[in-house]
Amino acid sequence: xxxxxGCILKSGNAAPIIHKALxxxxxxxxxxxxxxxxxxxxxxxxxxxxxxxxVHAAHNLDDLPGRIGLGHTRWATHGGPSETNAHxxxxxxxxxxxxxxxxxxxxxxxKNELEEMGHVFKSKTDTEVISHIVExxxxxxxxxxxxxxxxxxxxxxxxxxxxxxxxEPDKIVCARKESPLVIGVANDAVYCxxxxxxxxxxxxxxxxxxxxxxxxLDDKGYEVRKISDRIxxxxxxxxIDWSPEMAExxxxxxxxxxxxxxxxxxxxxxxxxxxxxxxLMTTFLDRAGEVFLVACGxxxxxxxxxxxxFSKLAMLATHPIIASEFVEQHGRAINIDSVLLAxxxxxxxxxxxxxxxxxxxxxxxVLGLTNVIGSTLTRVARAYVCQQSRPEIGVAATKTFxxxxxxxxxxxxxxxxxxxxxSHVEIEQxxxxxxxxxxxxxxxxxxQEGQIKKLARKYRDKKCFFFLGRGISSSSALEGRLKLLExxxxxxxxxxxxxSKHGPISLIEPGFPVIFVCPRDGTHKTIRSNIMEMKxxxxxxxxxxxxxxxxxxxxxxxxxxxxxxLPEVLSxxxxxxxxxxFAYYMATERGCDPDQPRNLAKSVTVK
Ligand code: F6R
Numbered sequence: 001x002x003x004x005x006g007c008i009l010k011s012g013n014a015a016p017i018i019h020k021a022l023x024x025x026x027x028x029x030x031x032x033x034x035x036x037x038x039x040x041x042x043x044x045x046x047x048x049x050x051x052x053x054x055v056h057a058a059h060n061l062d063d064l065p066g067r068i069g070l071g072h073t074r075w076a077t078h079g080g081p082s083e084t085n086a087h088x089x090x091x092x093x094x095x096x097x098x099x100x101x102x103x104x105x106x107x108x109x110x111k112n113e114l115e116e117m118g119h120v121f122k123s124k125t126d127t128e129v130i131s132h133i134v135e136x137x138x139x140x141x142x143x144x145x146x147x148x149x150x151x152x153x154x155x156x157x158x159x160x161x162x163x164x165x166x167x168e169p170d171k172i173v174c175a176r177k178e179s180p181l182v183i184g185v186a187n188d189a190v191y192c193x194x195x196x197x198x199x200x201x202x203x204x205x206x207x208x209x210x211x212x213x214x215x216x217l218d219d220k221g222y223e224v225r226k227i228s229d230r231i232x233x234x235x236x237x238x239x240i241d242w243s244p245e246m247a248e249x250x251x252x253x254x255x256x257x258x259x260x261x262x263x264x265x266x267x268x269x270x271x272x273x274x275x276x277x278x279x280l281m282t283t284f285l286d287r288a289g290e291v292f293l294v295a296c297g298x299x300x301x302x303x304x305x306x307x308x309x310f311s312k313l314a315m316l317a318t319h320p321i322i323a324s325e326f327v328e329q330h331g332r333a334i335n336i337d338s339v340l341l342a343x344x345x346x347x348x349x350x351x352x353x354x355x356x357x358x359x360x361x362x363x364x365x366v367l368g369l370t371n372v373i374g375s376t377l378t379r380v381a382r383a384y385v386c387q388q389s390r391p392e393i394g395v396a397a398t399k400t401f402x403x404x405x406x407x408x409x410x411x412x413x414x415x416x417x418x419x420x421x422x423s424h425v426e427i428e429q430x431x432x433x434x435x436x437x438x439x440x441x442x443x444x445x446x447x448q449e450g451q452i453k454k455l456a457r458k459y460r461d462k463k464c465f466f467f468l469g470r471g472i473s474s475s476s477a478l479e480g481r482l483k484l485l486e487x488x489x490x491x492x493x494x495x496x497x498x499x500s501k502h503g504p505i506s507l508i509e510p511g512f513p514v515i516f517v518c519p520r521d522g523t524h525k526t527i528r529s530n531i532m533e534m535k536x537x538x539x540x541x542x543x544x545x546x547x548x549x550x551x552x553x554x555x556x557x558x559x560x561x562x563x564x565x566l567p568e569v570l571s572x573x574x575x576x577x578x579x580x581x582f583a584y585y586m587a588t589e590r591g592c593d594p595d596q597p598r599n600l601a602k603s604v605t606v607k
Contacts, residue, residue, distance in 0.1 A: 029075025032086035037066030076373035079124030091135035256394035289337030326355035347375025456585030470523035480579030510538030
């Protein structure tokens with residue numbers, strides 16, 4: 001994920017305004033930054049790797065002449081953070097500059113075609129293909145708007161782009177598909193940006209661009225057209241009454257809630273991973289003598305769920321290990337045939353990196369799954385894949401869990417296919433379901449949030465909670481418990497449900513809240529017995545169940561329903577959502593700040 005910004009001023013220099021706007025978009029990515037302006041018929045560019053303040057200290061981002069320009073703050077997806085991979089990206093003739101947020105899925109095919117036509121690429125990004133296609137279209141005599149429109153019609157994937165060219169130096173052309181894009185309108189300027197906060201101190205008049213629309217900005221204002229048929233769209237601006245702080249959170253009171261709601265989008269992004277990275281990882285996993293899934297906290301819970309998925313789909317036994325225990329538990333046992341798949345949102349967690357270091361010293365293969373390209377994990381892993389969930393600011397990991405699970409499920413599916421362990425029909429059904437998961441999560445968020453808020457109000461004064469699940473759902477239970485205790489400071493206990501009668505059940509007394517995660521899978525019958533055991537001792541049962549599961553509804557004091565028809569291996573993604581929301585609303589009910597829980601840090605770089 002990245003932040004894009006563009007502006008056309010009636011007078012004055014655009015660069016300082018772009019610089020300030022990028023600072024307001026920095027939460028969207030911060031591994032490199034760049035600006036381009038048009039001045040006296042030339043495109044001028046400043047860009048480099050590093051945070052905005054670092055690049056500004058080295059290059060003075062305010063010092064570019066020109067009243068029209070673009071800016072970009074990057075969160076690498078294709079090509080590591082570097083000066084050449086920083087946006088804006090130009091064409092062969094430096095006639096065009098493009099900033100982009102999103103992922104172009106077919107960029108390799110397009111790049112090959114363009115290289116055969118003689119285009120020379122400077123960067124490793126997917127974005128640069130757009131600049132070269134626009135260059136080609138301009139050569140054919142198209143206007144800038146038509147060139148951009150023809151270019152985006154060739155793209156598969158997601159994009160919000162803004163393009164300038166010295167051929168039409170008074171315009172910015174932008175387009176959107178699945179990545180956010182908004183226009184800001186002021187008396188003396190017009191802006192485009194990934195997000196309203198970028199221009200909110202300058203104007204509170206905004207126009208939301210919809211998917212499949214192209215917008216031309218010039219001194220007269222903005223013109224919106226449909227990309228498909230070029231029909232003019234009439235759209236009145238909206239007045240935004242958010243404070244700048246609210247705007248950064250897109251109107252949500254906390255980053256955590258914003259990030260919970262971002263999950264449909266992030267999950268869609270995980271479905272756009274480059275095939276070759278997944279294939280490479282799959283090859284290593286297939287050849288491995290043994291596979292360790294190593295991580296901490298929420299990322300460890302994703303590993304735990306993944307161990308069920310690898311086993312059920314690809315018949316691959318894996319060892320999910322808490323990173324801080326890895327060296328002691330397995331350090332001396334690993335060897336050249338071992339594969340360690342390290343899973344870390346930040347890519348910087350010290351315990352995970354220590355396990356990685358130990359594996360490397362013993363010649364094992366290290367693979368990575370992370371959110372941060374350019375992090376230590378991406379530098380030391382033999383191969384890695386990005387979880388595509390954009391910066392996570394709330395200390396509690398939410399979108400991290402679901403995005404990691406989507407990627408790990410894709411790896412398991414690929415491995416299953418490669419090993420021929422599951423029928424083609426089953427694989428196709430699972431692939432289809434995986435594609436539907438973002439929509440399912442979106443509907444779930446819409447339908448259940450109000451009810452979960454009420455549940456939090458009802459249970460807010462309870463002293464302690466149990467979270468129980470069986471099979472793959474035991475990982476969702478652990479994750480629900482971690483969320484609740486870390487942000488609402490509610491002591492909570494989680495076990496695989498079958499284990500509760502081996503000790504933990506002695507805590508139960510009348511009114512003790514027990515949260516059961518119970519999709520209708522192979523464990524359904526047994527978990528019903530576990531619910532009965534708790535109920536018989538007076539526990540209050542809160543169950544996350546499949547829609548219409550009358551058997552459990554009849555036993556539960558409260559329940560949350562999840563849509564039917566989800567395969568067991570994908571169930572943790574939607575089933576964890578009510579648990580995230582419950583933790584969030586419990587925290588706010590108890591007067592805790594969910595974004596900054598005490599004693600915790602987002603990235604734990606100490607052992
Ligand atoms: C919990 C949480 C932590 C992290 C853990 C690992 O909400 O955020 O438990 O999951 O510190 O962090 P990464 O994934 O960055 O290695």
